[in-house]
Amino acid sequence: MRSENRRVTALAVACLWLLNGLVTGSISAKLPEIAERLDLTPLQLGLALLGQTIGLMAVVFGVSPVLVRRYGPRSVGIVAGVLYSASIALPGIAQGVVMLFAAMLVIGVFNAPIDVAMGDLAGELEERWETKLMSRFEFAFNLGLLVAAVLAFLAADRFSLPVYLTAIAGLGVVLMVAAIPWLPASPAPEEEGKIKEGFTREIVALAVLAAAGLWAEATVLDWMGLFFTQELDAEPSDYAIGLLCFVAGLMASLWAGKRLVERFGPVRIVRVGAMAFAAGLLLTVLSGSVILACAGLALAGFGFVNAHPLALSAACRVGRATALAKVVGVGYVGAAVAKPVIGGVAGLTSLTVALALMALVAVVIFVGASALYEDEESRVAGTAGPPAALLAHERAGGNGGPVIAYDNRPGELVVTVDLIGPGSNASEAVMALVQALFNLKPTSMQFERILVRVASYINPSPSEGMPDVEARLLARIRATADGVNGIGGVGEPVLDFVEGLGWRAVIAATVEQSAAEGDRVLEQCAATVGEAFPEIAEVIVCREVRLG
Structure with a gap:
């Protein structure tokens, strides 16, 4: 049996996170093009995107933790990673809002188990190696977002939507297959007596924080592309630059996150970050300038990102697969609510007003930070x-x-x-x-x-x-x-x-x-x-x- 090389093992697990970010970012970067190709209104796009979250929620609460406990996060992560990568090609061939909804539903079904598996693997390594790794793996996820933004910028006006998404699907499958030999062996299945059933007060508090974090993320990833093209009258390549700025802010915050949390504590960092997110989002949607909007996205990305990994890390300490699945699942409720709410408010008012109101999510993150340390x-x-x-x-x-x-x-x-x-x-x-x-x-x-x-x-x-x-x-x-x-x-x-x-x-x-x-x-x-x-x-x- 090959002895464990910590660096290689961590990189293999990070590949799962990077793959997830690559697929997620590629979908986000192409949403303006998908909406334009299918002639969708903001409300129609919001309903279509709801399919992904419905698929996630249908699987993440019951199916994903059972699969992870029975087959181990390694096996589940491999299968889900390949299927999730392949499913990204589906939106490129959708011919209407109903087909797009179905495509996003399939993506969500395969997204759920990889989310739980990669979080469980990260939590197991944290426990085994007695060190904090979650922010580093979240960094890998955002590196995937960055790669997706760069590829979308380079491919703008050069490849058709179906060709581009199919190429990304192939890249994701290759990345997943390359990581397989180095992924750590799955830990022993959790004993039933050690699994905390139900939603305890601690899990609920962490889930609310995770939901607010994913709501903030969905606000940018799902809607900023449409905001740039419709409200700022910018080119898709301009949004790719804005997405690059957003991801750069995310990565800078995650890179410094461990030191900042150790120095100032998680509650203080998350609360200051919530205020930075609100300021950055308002600068983006109210400035009327592409340059200032990009600067605002960088500030917003730097602000909110630590809330989600800290909530996941705390959930892993409560009880890995079961508690993590609950926090991840309720977290996606935040993303689920964000999509139709933003689309509905945009339909009644404007996308600018709808996105400006999303700054209120910072209040939830600010208050929810107390879940990390009650006192x-x-x-x-x-x-x-x-x-x-x-x-x-x-x-x-x-x-x-x-x-x-x-x-x-x-x-x-x-x-x-x-x-x-x-x-x-x-x-x-x-x-x-x-x-x-x-x-x-x-x-x-x-x-x-x-x-x-x-x-x-x-x-x-x-x-x-x-x-x-x-x-x-x-x-x-x-x-x-x-x-x-x-x-x-x-x-x-x-x-x-x-x-x-x-x-x-x-x-x-x-x-x-x-x-x-x-x-x-x-x-x-x-x-x-x-x-x-x-x-x-x-x-x-x-x-x-x-x-x-």
């Missing part, structure tokens, strides 16, 4: 006395978890971190905190010993899957501590499950300093870690941890 501000609660989570644990009577004591022991420095999330985020957050301790320590401070007691919420029972997490985490801790002056030893991780909190991660460090000096460093650690590492749900500081 992000609680991350720094440890800087002001015993935090609520610790008090709740003590009121619950311990529940088998650690007993916290405040001993004022001179020279004792203990940092306790509560982590509520998947194993990958837990280990990253703990390592980030350890590294922060190393970076913040004064030159006079010596770490005699670092004792790490770590785990995270992986499943409802603390009895499954823990040894592997312990081993991997301990290896990372030792690798980080290696070569750092003053380290006398690293303790074994201890996993403690606290009812109502999930898994408690405890880091204990002993320093040769007074209690006052320890308090000062603790305050620095709590403030810095709380601001810099959004993976940490709450920072708790105390002088000693005694296991009861």
Whole structure:
């Protein structure tokens, strides 16, 4: 069996995302030509596009997650990728609005399983490799959009619509076949007991955020081509340039997204992005200038794009195929509603008015960002006395978890971190905190010993899957501590499950300093870690941890 090469495996999965973007972008780039060829009004085009979303929704809720769980995301992604690529040729031969609706319906049916499969593969790699990858894969999707925009610009007035879409279909099939040998093996099927059925409050909140993100995307991809040609009286090649600007904004935001989210937190980034999307969209539709419209599209693309991948990544942590399918499916409700609503409002008023009103979607994204962290501000609660989570644990009577004591022991420095999330985020957050301790320590401070007691919420029972997490985490801790002056030893991780909190991660460090000096460093650690590492749900500081 061939050993896994992470770079090649990630590139193979990225090919699925790029393929999806290529097909989606190619359809979007040719919508003005399709509408002109079939002499469609905005309302008729909106109804025809509704076929794609109906196909998506018919498959994504029930069929796609069942297929992924039964056959694995790899197999489903391969078959769906080939069929989705081939189906793009259908709109090129449509002879009326009914045939176009049917063509888009078929595209939607094949689009649904590839969406779920590629998201599930990305989530599985995030968990396996203990790193964040979703924004990078979303970058690959938008790279596909960029390639589609460039090809549409180069092919303008050179190839007929059927020939162009057939060529794109062939390109997509070749790309999919080339990626097959390197796609990762599918993980073991999810056990029924681990699958969360129904729409929990968390899933609903994430789905609303995803729906708003896809609504914003549909506003641009499905309607800006018609806006450029009808309202701005521009050439199709001008819209291709506008689409390039939009995708460039998307890619720039995704490229910087991981660093921005780690620095400022996902809620803040998504909310600022929502305001940027609204400003860019209004600039595009109200400026009356092709140049300013292109600039507005770049700003709009830079603004909204992080909402969707962050919602998908959070859904993967809830429960990969099932939760992801629900979030993806409800997300497409946003795209489904956007198509007829924009077309209907445009029919009653004008396309300019309809698109300007879509800036209100930014309000939904702004409010929905709270789904990513319900109480992000609680991350720094440890800087002001015993935090609520610790008090709740003590009121619950311990529940088998650690007993916290405040001993004022001179020279004792203990940092306790509560982590509520998947194993990958837990280990990253703990390592980030350890590294922060190393970076913040004064030159006079010596770490005699670092004792790490770590785990995270992986499943409802603390009895499954823990040894592997312990081993991997301990290896990372030792690798980080290696070569750092003053380290006398690293303790074994201890996993403690606290009812109502999930898994408690405890880091204990002993320093040769007074209690006052320890308090000062603790305050620095709590403030810095709380601001810099959004993976940490709450920072708790105390002088000693005694296991009861």
